Amino acid sequence: MYKKPQYIAIGLVVALAVILLSLPAQSRAQLNRWISTLFVVGFEASETTESLADRTRAAVTPRKVLTKQIEDLQEEIQRLRLQNKQLESVTRENTQLRDLLAWKKQTPWNVKSAQVVGRDPANWHRMVLINLGVQHGMIENMPVMTNNGLVGRISAVGETQSQVLLIGDPNCQVGALVESTGESGIIGPATSTTSDPKLINLLHIAADSKIEPGDRVITSGLGTIFPKGIPIGSIVHARTEASGLTLKARVRLFANVNRLENIWVLMK
């Protein structure tokens, strides 16, 4: 059935695949980084094209619309300034109270804006590529979020781009707590890949906890990756697990992980 060249090809390809798969994780990551740099030109070109298209679109927007947008933005700036003033006094009060109670001071999040340039070509991972890499100070395990809530963490870093594992991927588990009750659990993998990608599971919640649909879920700060207080989502429903010892809750994410464009990376 097989001919000699086919035997040789089978041997070579299988040997190569086995070598690649049995490489140490670090060497494999390094090799992966080198190969993925081949695509950098493409991603940069598509980014440039998109920004050019945006500029063109902005250039042809009627003056009336632009004036309206400026007015709206100015109004928002005023509102945010007022809000900022209020927050400043609240922060001051918070610091004083923390000092009185001898609690550790909270450090503000230092964020860096990034753009999503691609998504995992396979359907069975939740991963996106962003346009920041080692050159921009990215390191592994930096938390990533949008204005709405947590998105995931950086899993691999290249020279000019990085991979972000999204929340709901089995390799991106997050310590979380229900804000109203203080019950803590772990955000586990998504159970379904398509019906609603915004739904994920909150696992290992104590069976006697009184969580209600609509309760906010935030990061617990347990562990070394995610700081406390990043909003994750809200409880949809909860049910007792088969063992009867813990609850499993379905959480709807605040961030739309399926349509990510601009995100924030929390710098360490």
Added chain:
Amino acid sequence: MSRINLIVILMVAFLCVYAQTAFQGLRNALNAQIDLLPVLMVYVALSADIIAVALLAVIGGVLFDSLSANPLGISILPLFFIGLFLQIRHDLILREMTYAQFVVGCCVCTAMPVMTLALMWILGERPIIGLGSLWQWFVMALGGGLVTPLFFRLFDRLENALTYSARPAYNESMARQDREIKRGRSRSY
């Protein structure tokens, strides 16, 4: 298949992987992304030799995995064995028929994710699999089947454009006796 054509196919493999990563139109609309590498493998397996199949499997697989959370090199084996199977059975496949191309494309795009996921399970990886995966599987199979005839048309044209085909030399046997002009005096009645 000429060397130029093989190089073009490898470049197309690169572009396919890039397109699957960068363009999200179909994924946003249907929540599933079509895999174009198996489609390309169908064409190569039915048109080229084992070296081309091996090259596409290795280069395409590594490029795909470099942009994915897959372990590097995991896509090589499924791609290669699909190509090898098609090449061994290529006498039984009606390569020129559109419906045959569609069916083979569907089958290959169905088999590819199953083989990759099986390999991942064996290696202890944890991909996301749920009921929704069935829908993604269906979209991948159907999409792959629809794209396959297009790839055949595109690459067959490319092959014609890039390959020099010499005209057959004239020989006596090619002359048709019935079209020969009889010269000389016609017979008088």
